[in-house]
Amino acid sequence: MISMRPIALLLFTLLGITGCQQTTGPNDSQPTPATVASLWQLDTSKSLITYISTKNGDIQEHNSLQFLSGLIDADKQVKLIIDLNSIDTNIEIRDERMRELFFETEDHPIATVSAHIDNNLPLMTPYNITANLNFKGIQQTYQSPVIIHSGGGEMMVTSADPVTVSAETFGLQPALEKLREIAGLNSISSTVQVEFKLHFKQSK
DSSP states (O other): OOOTTTTTTTOOOOOOOOOOOOOOOOOOOOOOOOOOSOOOOEEEGGOOEEEEEEETTTTTEEEEEEEEEEEEEEEEEEEEEEEEEEOOOHHHHHHHIIIIIIIOOTTOOOEEEEEESSSEEOOOSSSEEEEEEEEEEEEEEEEEEEEEETTEEEEEEEEEOOOEGGGGGGGGGGHHHHHHHHHOOOOOOEEEEEEEEEEEEEOO
């Protein structure tokens, strides 16, 4: 993530929960785990990926990406599709360069995130997840603590800490260098700090 950069990193990311959950007695006041038994659909209007990119050593910029779709199916498989054409760096010409030179959205318009989750998810406490990000045929596994809130047929999953994603992992260094040259910058960091907010609604 940069003035114009890796978001593919994103991500991008998302659920593959592997932690252990503590059980409590009926009189305990701790929140009840969210149950993932039926289909959950991602509300794309309330979900977002954000990332911080750094240029010229210490200038940080905030950028974002949106989702095309997402779901948690009955087998507890999480599937998310990131819309790379939705890149928003707050500068239109930079958005165009990111789409054309960095992501090459004409040939690679999306990135995907997949994971498998447990049936019971602990609420309102950091919980480690593992997820696979796939972009341009390259898959990378990421881990991150998340915070889960659930109630009223809705579930919110937010990153508790940023996930570091590197352009080098996806072979994006040449594209990053092109962006640097065009923008006349001294440097663009090859890593970005990615965070996400996922809002799911339970299917009726």
